[in-house]
């Protein structure tokens with residue numbers, strides 16, 4: 025079966041390569057490896073799929089699963105319906121509402137390393153209040169820090185790239201990002217771009233409303249309304265919370281949750297407690313509405 029899939033992917037590539045002189049690359053969905061007409065396996069895949077970040081994850085070494093999804097998923101509602109049913113009331117996941125193929129292509133590991141390797145990025149510690157900030161080059165972050173989370177590492181010792189972006193330096197790729205086509209009255213969006221390793225995440229916190237889109241990888245979200253503050257240790261990493269605390273939750277204390285993947289956009293309303301766990305190395309964009 026695996027052989028047949030690889031063969032059929034390669035066959036399509038060979039046919040295309042014969043008709044036009046294109047460099048053909050594709051994804052074998054069984055192994056999630058990139059396959060190119062040249063036979064290489066470390067190439068960037070286009071057509072909306074760029075799995076090469078995940079080549080750096082060690083085969084689900086953390087044993088993370090996607091969990092359940094008990095958040096509504098919608099694909100074609102109007103902004104008025106969004107405002108009436110969700111915006112001020114509960115989270116929702118939009119599927120396939122904006123096409124970020126180009127942004128996905130520009131944020132492959134290879135593309136980012138070619139263009140931004142020496143740019144300085146600001147990392148935050150992955151604890152609830154993100155107290156500490158550390159500056160380093162994107163190259164150093166990707167090559168040295170971006171490793172699967174160890175269960176015993178505290179959130180305050182885990183460095184996480186999310187937000188504090190230099191919009192001028194990143195403008196060329198940020199301008200290709202297609203914002204979710206939904207809005208709140210009198211609010212505008214501010215971007216927070218991030219790249220995070222498998223098993224890392226941000227512990228529970230809350231702030232204003234916004235959207236979160238995964239561009240590469242997958243991210244599990246947990247949410248509670250403001251009045252239902254979850255039990256958590258602000259310095260514990262989310263992997264520990266998922267392994268130790270989550271299984272103890274009673275039915276009444278379970279969060280709203282879902283794993284989002286490329287093509288999904290999660291909306292969280294104002295002041296909802298939320299936390300995240302990256303199941304794979306993930307590249308993501310949040311749009312904060314303020």
Ligand SMILES: O=C(O)CCC(=O)C(=O)O
Pocket residue numbers: 186218220225226234236298299300301308310
């Ligand atoms: O995407 C993440 O891992 C963190 C997102 C988050 O906490 C936020 O959007 O406030």
